[in-house]
Amino acid sequence: MNGEAGNLAEVLSALWGHVCTLIREGKARSIVAAFPNVKALQSAMATNRLMGHFDVCKDVCDSFGTEVIIIVHTLGDGQAPGFEVKRLRDKEEGDGWDDWDDDDDWTGSDMMEKYKDILNDTEQTDEEKEFEKMVAVPKDDKDILLKTRDWVNVIISDMGICPFSQSADKAGLPVGGVHYPVSRVKTCEECYEVYWREVNYLISSPEKDVSTTLLIIPEFAIQNVEGFTSFTDTLTHPLEPLGIEKLIQLVYFHPQWVFRDGADRMGDQSAANFARRSPFPMINILRTKQVRLAQKSIPTGLVYTQNEETLNEVGADKLQRMLVDRNWDEMADKRVDRRYNKLGKIAQMLMDTDGVPPEEVKAALDQQIADLEAEREASRRSPSPPQGGEAPPPPDSQPG
Numbered sequence: 001m002n003g004e005a006g007n008l009a010e011v012l013s014a015l016w017g018h019v020c021t022l023i024r025e026g027k028a029r030s031i032v033a034a035f036p037n038v039k040a041l042q043s044a045m046a047t048n049r050l051m052g053h054f055d056v057c058k059d060v061c062d063s064f065g066t067e068v069i070i071i072v073h074t075l076g077d078g079q080a081p082g083f084e085v086k087r088l089r090d091k092e093e094g095d096g097w098d099d100w101d102d103d104d105d106w107t108g109s110d111m112m113e114k115y116k117d118i119l120n121d122t123e124q125t126d127e128e129k130e131f132e133k134m135v136a137v138p139k140d141d142k143d144i145l146l147k148t149r150d151w152v153n154v155i156i157s158d159m160g161i162c163p164f165s166q167s168a169d170k171a172g173l174p175v176g177g178v179h180y181p182v183s184r185v186k187t188c189e190e191c192y193e194v195y196w197r198e199v200n201y202l203i204s205s206p207e208k209d210v211s212t213t214l215l216i217i218p219e220f221a222i223q224n225v226e227g228f229t230s231f232t233d234t235l236t237h238p239l240e241p242l243g244i245e246k247l248i249q250l251v252y253f254h255p256q257w258v259f260r261d262g263a264d265r266m267g268d269q270s271a272a273n274f275a276r277r278s279p280f281p282m283i284n285i286l287r288t289k290q291v292r293l294a295q296k297s298i299p300t301g302l303v304y305t306q307n308e309e310t311l312n313e314v315g316a317d318k319l320q321r322m323l324v325d326r327n328w329d330e331m332a333d334k335r336v337d338r339r340y341n342k343l344g345k346i347a348q349m350l351m352d353t354d355g356v357p358p359e360e361v362k363a364a365l366d367q368q369i370a371d372l373e374a375e376r377e378a379s380r381r382s383p384s385p386p387q388g389g390e391a392p393p394p395p396d397s398q399p400g
Contacts, residue, residue, distance in 0.1 A: 005035045008050070008242055009203065013196035015070060018085040020189050023063045026091030034075075034082045040243070041080040047072060053238040060231050061188045067091075134255050134324045137218045137280070141182045144218050147279045147326045148180065152214070154328040158335040159314075161275050161307050163347030164294055173290050173297070174354035176211025186219050188231055195235065195283060202285050203247050211290065218280040225256035228281055235283070249291045253278035255323060271311040274319040275304075279326045293355045298346060306343050 005011045018031045040046045051072060058065030067089070073082040124132070138144050149168040157165040165171040171178050179202070183194045195215060202213045221228035232252045239245035257276040311319065314334070322328050 004037070006037050007200065007203070008038065008040055008244065009196050009200035011035050011038055011041070011050075012053075013193055013200060015083060015085060016189060016193035016196060019064055019068050019070070020193055022068050022085060022087040023187075023189060025087070028087050028090050030084050030086040032073075032082055032084050034080060036080050038080060042078055044074075046242070047081055049238075049241040053234075053242065056234050056237050057188070057192065060227075060234055063187075064189050130324055131223075135222045137222065141184075144182055144216060144280060145180055148214065148216055148282070150328055151279050151326075152178075154331045154334075155274070158331070159310055160344045161310070163298060163303060163343050164290075164351060166351065170211075172207075172211030172287070173293050173350060174207065174211070175351050176206075176208045179205075179210045179213040180216060181213070182216045182218070184219050185217055188234075191217060191220055191231065198283075199244075199248060199285060202287070207287065207290075211287065213285040215283040215285065216280050217282065220281050222255065222281055225254050225258070228252070228254050232283070245288060247288055249286045249288050251284040251286065252276070253282040253284065255279065255281070271314065271316040271319060272304075272308040274311050274316070274323070275307050277319070277323055279323065290355075297350050297355065298343060302343060 005014055014033060014035075018033065022029070022031065035041055041050070051070070054064075054070055068085065068087050071084040071086060073084060075081055138147070152165070152168040156162050157167050157171075162171065164173050164175075166175060169178055170176070179198075181194075181198055183191075185191045185194055194217070198213050198215050202210055221231065229252070232250070235250055239248070239250070253276050255277055257278075258273050259276070314331070318330070322330060
């Protein structure tokens with residue numbers, strides 16, 4: 001079949017869609033697709049890089065790479081190649097576990113008596129109860145969206161964690177809408193398909209309509225932050241080699257998030273981690289142009305230093321309790337007043353001018369940034385450092 005894709009994001013979404021179709025069907029067959037409208041694929045180097053991305057994805061997938069593969073069929077110089085998505089064999093009945101007989105070796109009275117103390121030990125610890133509550137996923141997507149928007153409003157916007165987030169509905173530089181798709185995907189293969197579809201939606205939408213996307217994937221690795229970060233590494237991987245970093249940047253959120261090296265440098269319960277601890281796993285897809293303008297306007301290090309100070313004032317215990325309950329009513333009086341918060345005031349002035357302030361205003365903003373950096377440097381050199389210690393290492397881009 002010939003795909004109607006016009007860019008690499010559409011190609012990737014389509015190919016992952018074919019992978020998921022063959023996994024669900026469970027029948028050995030092939031789906032062949034070509035994308036003649038995507039000029040980037042006419043380069044052999046670009047195609048090789050695309051297949052390199054798929055090779056990386058095999059490491060985190062259950063079925064792709066073992067049961068389902070992708071084969072490239074070169075059609076000649078200057079022509080987009082064909083892609084064959086192939087299921088190697090029919091799905092076998094049973095998976096090796098359900099076929100066991102419930103014989104006396106495992107369920108006989110002697111065996112049950114021997115291990116009765118272990119089997120009857122069902123009392124949960126407080127930590128287990130908290131974890132179970134934190135990873136419970138509401139059945140209704142409306143509840144998921146409501147809790148997510150509450151968190152964005154209170155933590156990201158009102159507390160100024162992202163200086164360029166005005167509310168759950170408006171963010172960015174220039175300010176535009178925020179898109180909140182909710183997907184119940186559970187496997188990496190399914191998540192790839194949805195993610196690339198949302199990438200295409202963002203880059204194909206007017207900036208004022210959709211400034212940024214928060215893809216909410218509540219049932220994907222919510223109990224396993226290590227698995228989540230392994231997966232998100234494969235999303236970051238293709239940005240540069242496929243040239244997609246010119247269009248988008250990514251920030252990730254998870255209920256158990258710990259900044260890289262955070263467990264060693266700050267402790268995994270540091271308040272600073274709550275800048276990325278969301279009620280559900282999420283992928284924030286941002287526009288590169290906006291991220292670069294934000295970073296140029298306000299140095300990322302200043303944002304993360306202020307965030308650590310802000311979150312430390314609230315405290316890790318309180319932040320954790322609110323996250324577990326998914327209720328941030330306690331923070332109703334913690335809204336940052338952008339008139340007096342230095343970074344907030346600068347960010348608001350930039351948003352009011354779509355990131356292009358008049359020359360005299362820009363000069364004043366630059367001086368305010370220089371003054372803030374001087375204050376931070378003086379604080380670092382002080383023999384009595386401010387509460388909270390060293391800020392976490394900044395990611396490639398700011399959230400929001």
